[in-house]
Amino acid sequence: KQEVTQIPAALSVPEGENLVLNCSFTDSAIYNLQWFRQDPGKGLTSLLLIQSSQREQTSGRLNASLDKSSGRSTLYIAASQPGDSATYLCAVRRGYSGGGADGLTFGKGTHLIIQP
Amino acid sequence: EPEVTQTPSHQVTQMGQEVILRCVPISNHLYFYWYRQILGQKVEFLVSFYNNEISEKSEIFDDQFSVERPDGSNFTLKIRSTKLEDSAMYFCASRGDRVNEKLFFGSGTQLSVL
Numbered sequence: 515k516q517e518v519t520q521i522p523a524a525l526s527v528p529e530g531e532n533l534v535l536n537c538s539f540t541d542s543a544i545y546n547l548q549w550f551r552q553d554p555g556k557g558l559t560s561l562l563l564i565q566s567s568q569r570e571q572t573s574g575r576l577n578a579s580l581d582k583s584s585g586r587s588t589l590y591i592a593a594s595q596p597g598d599s600a601t602y603l604c605a606v607r608r609g610y611s612g613g614g615a616d617g618l619t620f621g622k623g624t625h626l627i628i629q630p
Numbered sequence: 631e632p633e634v635t636q637t638p639s640h641q642v643t644q645m646g647q648e649v650i651l652r653c654v655p656i657s658n659h660l661y662f663y664w665y666r667q668i669l670g671q672k673v674e675f676l677v678s679f680y681n682n683e684i685s686e687k688s689e690i691f692d693d694q695f696s697v698e699r700p701d702g703s704n705f706t707l708k709i710r711s712t713k714l715e716d717s718a719m720y721f722c723a724s725r726g727d728r729v730n731e732k733l734f735f736g737s738g739t740q741l742s743v744l
Contacts, residue, residue: 518672548732548733557721558637558723558735559735560733560734598654605673605709607731609697615686616661616678617686617688618684620672622671
């Protein structure tokens with residue numbers, strides 16, 4: 515059974531710093547991996563999606579990497595801002611021959627606070 | 631930007647009662663999902679729905695749960711006889727097609743079973 519772990523559980527850094535969030539998964543047979551942002555009282559917002567054949571994806575100040583063989587992904591946030599404060603979730607989609615299963619397996623998230 | 635809409639935002643019910651949670655996915659999307667998040671826990675997959683039938687479901691989605699797309703716009707989750715442990719935030723999500731896999735989530739319905 516796939517297990518997704520995110521470290522650290524919480525992180526507080528001053529504004530302007532670059533930071534890295536970590537995600538690990540136990541079963542490397544994944545179809546893709548997504549990073550989401552969750553704000554209090556709101557739904558999840560997809561930030562980046564990496565296909566199993568890709569090594570990284572970038573969107574603005576965000577860069578996500580994937581090392582499928584070692585079961586790891588990182589989310590790099592450059593020049594952090596107070597508006598980046600949120601919980602960041604990593605989720606994997608199981609793969610099988612011919613495609614991917616529908617359901618995502620989520621980590622518990624990293625609660626990020628950017629201090630002004 | 632198009633969004634997934636969920637109603638109600640909060641639902642309080644008595645144990646043993648039936649509840650229906652409602653969702654309006656993004657209009658041209660084809661794949662629909664329900665997830666839930668118990669307070670302090672991970673987001674958990676419940677069920678996926680495509681082409682008017684369930685395509686995958688988790689162990690959580692037992693006979694007490696059902697989903698329906700009664701018309702061209704709504705997608706509902708029914709819990710027949712609620713239990714205390716059903717208390718959670720329930721999220722609806724949708725996505726376009728096999729090529730576009732980005733998942734769009736609604737803001738959730740907070741279900742409290744008393």
